[in-house]
Amino acid sequence: MIKVANLQKSYGDFQALRGISFEVPRGQIVGFLGPNGAGKTTTMKILTCFMSPTAGSVTVDGHDVYDNPVEVRKKIGYLPESTPLYSDMIVYDYLQYVAEMREIPKSRRHDRIATITRQCGATKFIGQEIGTLSKGQKQRVGLAQAMIHEPQILILDEPTSGLDPNQIVEIRTLIKEVGKNHTIILSTHNLPEVLQTCDRLLIIHQGNIVADGTPAELEASAAREARVLLQVAQPENSPMDQDAARHRLSRITHVHSVAVAPGAGKSIRFEIQSDIGTDVRPDIFNLAVDEGWTVVELRRDSLDLEGIFRKLTQAV
Numbered sequence: 001m002i003k004v005a006n007l008q009k010s011y012g013d014f015q016a017l018r019g020i021s022f023e024v025p026r027g028q029i030v031g032f033l034g035p036n037g038a039g040k041t042t043t044m045k046i047l048t049c050f051m052s053p054t055a056g057s058v059t060v061d062g063h064d065v066y067d068n069p070v071e072v073r074k075k076i077g078y079l080p081e082s083t084p085l086y087s088d089m090i091v092y093d094y095l096q097y098v099a100e101m102r103e104i105p106k107s108r109r110h111d112r113i114a115t116i117t118r119q120c121g122a123t124k125f126i127g128q129e130i131g132t133l134s135k136g137q138k139q140r141v142g143l144a145q146a147m148i149h150e151p152q153i154l155i156l157d158e159p160t161s162g163l164d165p166n167q168i169v170e171i172r173t174l175i176k177e178v179g180k181n182h183t184i185i186l187s188t189h190n191l192p193e194v195l196q197t198c199d200r201l202l203i204i205h206q207g208n209i210v211a212d213g214t215p216a217e218l219e220a221s222a223a224r225e226a227r228v229l230l231q232v233a234q235p236e237n238s239p240m241d242q243d244a245a246r247h248r249l250s251r252i253t254h255v256h257s258v259a260v261a262p263g264a265g266k267s268i269r270f271e272i273q274s275d276i277g278t279d280v281r282p283d284i285f286n287l288a289v290d291e292g293w294t295v296v297e298l299r300r301d302s303l304d305l306e307g308i309f310r311k312l313t314q315a316v
Contacts, residue, residue, distance in 0.1 A: 001026045001153065001183050002047070007056035009042050009207075016042045018207040019056065026152075029179040031194025032187040034204035035313050040187040041081065043204070044157050047185070048078045060153065077146035081158040083138055084145070087131030091122065091141055094130060095148060102149040112148060120144040121174060136167030143174065153183045160193060172196055191309055201305075205313045218308055226274045230284055231297035234266040240293075242268060248287060254278040267296050 002024040009017040017039050024030050034040050045051035047058055049069035057064060063071040086094060092113060099109040117123045122140045125133060130141065139159060146154060159175065160168045175184065175197055186198060194201055195215060203211040211218055230249070234240055242260050249258045249272060257273040274280045281298055288295050 001061060002185070003057075003059045004043075004047075005057050007043070007046065007058060008054045009039075009046065009051070010054045015207055017046075017053070017056075020204065020207070020209045021056075022202055022209060022212060024183060024185060026183055028200060029175075029184045029186065029198045031198035031201045032185055032204065033189065033191065033194055033201055033309065035189055038189075038204045038313070039207045040189075040204060041157060044078075044080075044155055044185070044187050048076055048155055049073055050078075074149065075151055076153045076155060077149065077151035079139075079142050079146045079154070079156045079159055081161060083142035085130045085138055085141060087129070089130055091117075091126045091128060091130060091133075094141070095144060098145045099148055104149060112150075116144045116148050119178070120147070121170075134167070135162055136164075136170060139163065139167070139171055140174070143171075143178070147178070147182075151182070153185070154178065155185045155187070157187045158189075159186065160188070160190065168193075191306055195305065203309060203312055210312045211308070215305055219305060221308075226276060226278055226280075227301045228272040228274065228281055228284060229297060229299055229301045230270040230272060230288075230295070232268050232270070232288065233294035233296050234268055235294075240268055245291070245293075246270065248291065249284065252280055252283045252287065254280055271301075 004023070005021050006019045007017050007021070008015070008019050020043070032040055032043065042051065046053050046065065047060070049065050049072050052066060059065070060072045060075050063075070065072050095113045095117070096109060099112060104112055117126050120140045120143050122137070122144055125137055130138065133141065156175065160171050163171060172193065175186065178184070186194065188194060200214050201211065201218060202209055213221070232240065246258045246260055249255060249270060254275040255272055256275065259271045261269040261271055272280065272284065279300070281300065285295065285298060
């Protein structure tokens with residue numbers, strides 16, 4: 001349905017996209033996740049023909065976004081982060097205007113507006129001025145304008161930004177319902193949003209795709225990395241030599257990195273990475289006994305999706 005190959009975008013010397021590639025099959029809801037400035041919105045603008053790439057290619061149902069943007073726009077409905085609404089227009093009049101711009105035959109417009117406002121839960125306020133609507137209601141109108149021409153693909157850029165918790169649940173439910181009959185790319189920096197809504201996650205950081213898979217696949221991948229957390233009480237009379245302790249821990253067989261992290265109170269916390277499939281806790285415990293350390297905590301740790309996201313997007 002959507003094929004992105006070696007997509008690059010530069011603004012002068014700044015590379016917003018560094019050769020990303022991915023494919024989205026028909027009927028999938030994909031979360032495009034990344035921190036602010038990662039390249040999400042740039043990607044969305046290229047997919048929707050609002051911006052040209054510096055290099056690479058994007059095809060939508062076989063149509064190239066650069067060579068055949070008219071056909072691509074027919075296939076795609078786009079809800080940008082700043083919804084393109086006119087506050088002094090009545091909802092119905094606005095959707096009539098959008099339908100005309102989308103070249104929907106005049107004879108079909110009324111029925112199409114009735115159908116799409118019912119689907120998006122906007123029928124109750126179809127006669128109101130847009131400026132009088134709540135943010136959640138405006139998002140429903142924005143989604144209606146994106147879907148009015150019956151596109152196969154929806155691209156939603158931060159669709160729940162600025163909404164209150166109740167509105168977020170309402171829009172999330174609406175997206176899931178719409179996703180039963182559409183291919184959706186949902187761009188956001190909100191991890192709970194994609195976990196509640198999406199079948200698959202693409203994580204982008206500094207213009208690169210750093211992860212691609214279902215939530216279960218990403219968690220399974222993280223579980224293959226063995227990490228042990230050791231918390232040691234700081235002696236009252238003589239502070240622990242943290243560098244020396246880290247060095248001793250790093251000499252344990254199968255350990256390949258040791259980091260010192262802030263502990264609770266006066267304790268010291270070590271994060272110890274070891275080879276896949278190994279359990280170095282017995283050796284760590286024996287070392288602690290030999291060194292006279294008071295162990296407050298010693299446990300294996302696995303990253304959840306929030307930890308995976310932070311790890312992948314905090315790297316330089």
